[in-house]
Amino acid sequence: MSDVLDLPDTPSTVRAARTSTEQWAYAAHRDGALHGSTRDFLNTSAQSATERADAFWHWNSKRIAHGTFAYGKALATAPTAHTSLRYLDGRVMSGLNFSSQDYLSLASHPQVHVAAIEAIKRLGVHSAGSTALAGNVVDGNVLEHELGTWLHTPLVALFPTGWAAGYGVIRGLMRAQDHVVIDVLAHNCLQEGAAAATRNVHLYRHLDVEHARKQLQRIRDKDSSNAILLVTEGIFSMDADSPDIKALQSLAHEFGAMLLVDVAHDLGCSGPDGTGQIGAQGMLGKVDLVMGAFSKSFASNGGFVATHSHAIKEYLRYYAPPNTFSNALSPAQIATVRECIKIIRSDEGQMRRDALFDAVGALRSHLQALGITVMGQPSPIVPVLLGREDVARITSALIAERGVLTNLVEYPAVSNNNARLRMQVMSQHTADQCATAAGIIAQTWEEAKTLVDACELASAEQTT
Secondary structure: OOOOOOOOOOOOOOHHHOOOHHHHHHHHHHOOOOOOOHHHHOOOOOOOHHHHHHHHHHHHHHHHHHOOOOOOOEEOOOOOOEEEEEOOOOOEEEEEEEOOOOOOOOOOOHHHHHHHHHHHHHHOOOOOOOOOOOOOOHHHHHHHHHHHHHHOOOEEEEEOOHHHHHHHHHHHHOOOOOEEEEEOOOOHHHHHHHHHHOOOEEEEOOOOHHHHHHHHHHHHHHOOOOOEEEEEEOOOOOOOOOOOHHHHHHHHHHOOOEEEEEOOOOOOOOOHHHOHHHHHOOOOOOOOEEEEEOOOOOOOOOEEEEEOOHHHHHHHHHHOHHHHOOOOOOHHHHHHHHHHHHHHOOHHHHHHHHHHHHHHHHHHHHHHHOOOOEOOOOOOEEEEEEEOHHHHHHHHHHHHHOOEEEEEEOOOOOOOOOEEEEEEOOOOOOHHHHHHHHHHHHHHHHHHHHHHHHHHHHHHHHHO
């Protein structure tokens, strides 16, 4: 099949042929499939891009062959609470799905399907232009109005993806002489947008309002006139924690800055009327710039930026590169998001949020009862701390074989030896499913630690 990679001929390429879990783990340890990271191949002494890519592929293919590479999976069925994923070595794993970003389980909602099909019948499958040209599907203008009304932030610009919105709003508004003060754990799109806009990027410690204040004060002591953008998220996707949005907004105004809040992971699935942390913290309509993604609770690609300024909305249309130079959202994507908003703001939406947080609570409590560290606050993201990368890679591989599908996050996406499972819960998940998943993870994590210890002992004995 086209999605199965041509791997080196190693004894462990076909995992079903291994004689024992111990032998598989030792082979993976011996061949380097439990060590190293993608950072090793970012800045190297290689003389060409091809050499860098070849070195990465040599390491990466070992991980794929040994079943310790948890990325690049392809859905073989719909992203429901139970699904099937095809791995890069051709294996198909089926089980409880904690790896998909469909927090309210709306990707399989029949009303959403009908809305998308009807939009295709009316407007076709393609916007066929950017929003700066003729790509403004009329339904998109309605979606902008609906989002603005919901968020009490009336002017909305749509973007082709959430990443494009985060990158585009910073790259579009900030110039070389300006300053971006950004939480050190803010999403890649925000970090990349800041780096592309200006060299004056100032990181502040995660959630630390006082450190943000010091950064702003230091900037204003030297520069009283240029623009400053203060950047945070509603829910941080790796740690599942939230900032004090009111304090940050007050801080921004004190120093003549604007606040940007990324609500990708909390809008729709939490807060009063689904308004996320901004709503939960009483800041609805009070934040300068709200940026979000449709890929978590709205069953679609796409993103947006909401503002109180018509001028900023129109400025982004022409100065945010992903807006100007990418085709706009398709009619089906727009219809999907609109129908999801309708459901989210209905009684059914509240029922789905309640079911989601019942499942979140069940998963977190079962994991904690089994002695596993669960990070952050209750949210659709449940970060399960595993620690060492080698232990985490074995754990991730074994839980998939035993019926729990989730995402491994390792260095450099998180700090070294702080690898974790980033479990993503859906409203379809039941308490029993969460208990089953927690039990498998706890058992497998203990097994993985024992296997790594045995591998290191065997390796040490061979070298003596």
